[in-house]
Amino acid sequence: xxxxxxxxxxxxxxHDDAGLVLEDTLCYPLGGGxxxxxxxxxxxxxxxxxxxxxxxxRDTRVILHQTAGDARLAPGTEVTxxxxxxxxxxxxxxxxxxxxxxxVIKAGVTGGNMTAESGRLDFALPExxxxxxxxxxxxLNRLVAADLPLAVKMTSGEALKAQPELIxxxxxxxxxxxxxxxxxxxxxxDLQPCGGTHVARTGEVGxxxxxxxxxxGARNKRVVVELAE
Numbered sequence: 540x541x542x543x544x545x546x547x548x549x550x551x552x553x554h555d556d557a558g559l560v561l562e563d564t565l566c567y568p569l570g571g572g573x574x575x576x577x578x579x580x581x582x583x584x585x586x587x588x589x590x591x592x593x594x595x596x597r598d599t600r601v602i603l604h605q606t607a608g609d610a611r612l613a614p615g616t617e618v619t620x621x622x623x624x625x626x627x628x629x630x631x632x633x634x635x636x637x638x639x640x641x642x643v644i645k646a647g648v649t650g651g652n653m654t655a656e657s658g659r660l661d662f663a664l665p666e667x668x669x670x671x672x673x674x675x676x677x678x679l680n681r682l683v684a685a686d687l688p689l690a691v692k693m694t695s696g697e698a699l700k701a702q703p704e705l706i707x708x709x710x711x712x713x714x715x716x717x718x719x720x721x722x723x724x725x726x727x728x729d730l731q732p733c734g735g736t737h738v739a740r741t742g743e744v745g746x747x748x749x750x751x752x753x754x755x756g757a758r759n760k761r762v763v764v765e766l767a768e
Contacts, residue, residue: 542631542736545622551612558594558603559612565622568595568602572651572658573634573735577623578604582616590620627736629655629766632744635689635725635737636679636764639744642729643678644670649759657750657765664758675762676749682728686742692722692730705731 569575575593650661696715746767
């Protein structure tokens, strides 16, 4: 699926209190630390319905669009979905920046989260390792300025088990039972399993700032980054 597609004609399959299920969607559901997308649906008569959030049903894995208000669409209703692109693009920029942060800080990741404004990773630092805010920021901006291309590659759970060094996140193990697992490659610097959305080149992230570094336990450090513009 193309992270840059913003419009899609589709149909409602069902719509109840759990949410709206569409035949096809561009909305990314909450997961992997990335928020769910928001969007607008336009009906044939020109009326609109707001999608405030997107989730995935834990049991069925179906994507549920959380609509604002009480309106319910009948099955088969034709709609045009328009992604809240500015918000999604900021998610793509920050998510890509978090991959770069994992390149700059060579330590295990114990957690992470992001919004459209900022992102954070928690690192379990090896004994004796110190973090320098200015140096991390300079390294991040060097990788952004290098304008490295990103690519999506597919691997299998079996192949990934044989390359455990690719799994940087200690708290979330990729679904190793699946035949296909998505890897994100930042050319020449990073390759790791990830289901999130990313920009096409690191230059698109734009200048970033290290907002703060906090201690979360003896060797656990939280590094918060934000978009400078």
